[in-house]
Amino acid sequence: MEPLMQIFTEMVFGTPILYLLIGAAIGIIIGALPGLSATMGLALLLPLTFGMEPIEGISMLMGVYVGGVSGGLISATLLRMPGTPSSVATTFDAYPMAQRGEAARALGIGITASLIGGLLSFVALVTIAPMIARAAVKLSSFEFFSLTVFALTLIAVLSQGNVFKGVASGLLGILFACVGFAPIDGTQRFTFGSLELSAGIGLLPLIIGLFAVSEILRTIVKGEEKMETLKVNLRVRGLGFRLAELIQNGWNILRSSVIGIAIGILPGIGGSVSNLVAYAQAKQASKKPETFGKGNPEGVWASEAANNASIGGALIPMMTLGIPGDGVTAMLLGGLIIHGIQPGPLLFKSNADIVYIVYWSFLLGSILVFLMQIFGMRTFPLILSIPKRFLYSILLVLAVVGSYVNDNRLFEVWVMLFFGLVGFILEEFDVPLGPLLLGFVLAPYAEVHFRRAVMYSGGDLTPFLTRPISALFLALAVLMLVYFLVKEFRSRKTSGGATANGAV
């Protein structure tokens, strides 16, 4: 334990804490701005760390990573414009809370959930990292496909109250995900001969269009009274919630964090999926599922705990196996290699000090981000007091820039405008947008793993059922669907067929 504490002392009483602080502050800003991701933040700051000591450089990069994931909460809550895909599910309930004057409370819940999710994933990272990482690499395409199917069944949960519309929304998401070159063979699908469409539809323009632009259009259509400046209640006690509420949400937070860690470990998925999955699970388990999407704090607890828990999850395979789980960890991996460190199974023996630096900078970074956001939770909502004519003009410019910088193509801005209209029409007809997003994000994984698995088995489908982990996920998917359908049928019977439009 001595080197562990030595690194801690060196970090807290030396310059690394300052670099961590700077990195976290930059990360929060980057996370809050649509279009700028933690990956981009790391790419921008990586060259600055070349001349630093490894302990300083890694601290700064970790600060950007943690801050980047956490900052998305701010714009998701206040503007319904998730700064990062990790905060999409946060918009579902935090934004309605902000609209009824509870912006500071929603932010308080979000930042606390982020801290708890981060701390729990820190514990997972420190205690069970190598064991989990070794198990995760044994998963093949059979298991990955079955796991994705399990996650896709959550579309049904997000459709609660209106199954046909919700599932249709999820299927639309899958169809949008099919645009462009198909995986494996490169067949062009739904491209209509357009070179631009061959690259597929970007996630960020889709999110910005569906959630931010459509909301602006809807508010304008609703008429004059909705264009009034919002009254923001900044007088909240403490973090805006009571200890009893935290305890009540204990199981929700724990479950969401475990989901976040587990999804974070899996290569390529990460926070963009974990927040949606945790949200759907929270809705499934809630006593008031019909209030989800209308400002139920349980949704904010779930989403924000999960996305921050994914950070620790994603660090596990990066540290123990040298495999980056997503773009951000790939960039971080690059940063470690530049500083002369080779992550992988030998890292724990050859460079234990580096492992401790990552551990501590993750933990301290989570705490620093939490403290910075506490100061911000009473000032950020002031954005909402800007008159709508100015606020919407600024937001539309940010929506355009955010979509453009995603890929440096103006075509992405057209995509964003298209999804602005799609989102507007779907919401006007009470079609939930959450399932569309879940289908869009998960479909590529499901397809590529299904095709790989079937090709590997020579066209035989039975391994999906004979491999134990794959069979387990498929069984869970079936069980969840049956459970959902029974619950839905019962609630329709008791409510006389009345539908709840609280689905998101």
Next chain:
Amino acid sequence: MRKDWWIGIAFVLVAVFCLWQIETTAPVELESDPGPLLFPRIAAIGLLICGLGVILAAKKEKISRKLFNLQAAVLFAGLIGYVILLYILGFLVSTLLFVAFSVWWLSRDGEKKLVPSLVAAVLVAGAVYYGFTEMFNVVLPRGVFN
């Protein structure tokens, strides 16, 4: 016409269009590969079924308000114009013009004033341009000024 019939019919039309597109696509065939059209086909058939489901389960409810709103439609047209201008005039000039127009247009009748709109345009365009290009090193469209 019931409200849900509109969206149900839209789902059916999108599904039929997708199925037609799928049938006219020639995939690359690989051994034991279920092919690139399986997933979109399943999704399109599912969408067709859900669209029919929405139509059949539609409640007796009509569209409660006009979907067409002049203020929103003109703002959206302004956005389209803004994106076209980005190709020609680049970010700074296009954003100046768009923000000035948007602030002016979204102001209430009787409160539409040019000076606040122009001041807002200069501040927003300048701040966003400076922030993204200088602080975050992002290259924004330059149009003919490239």
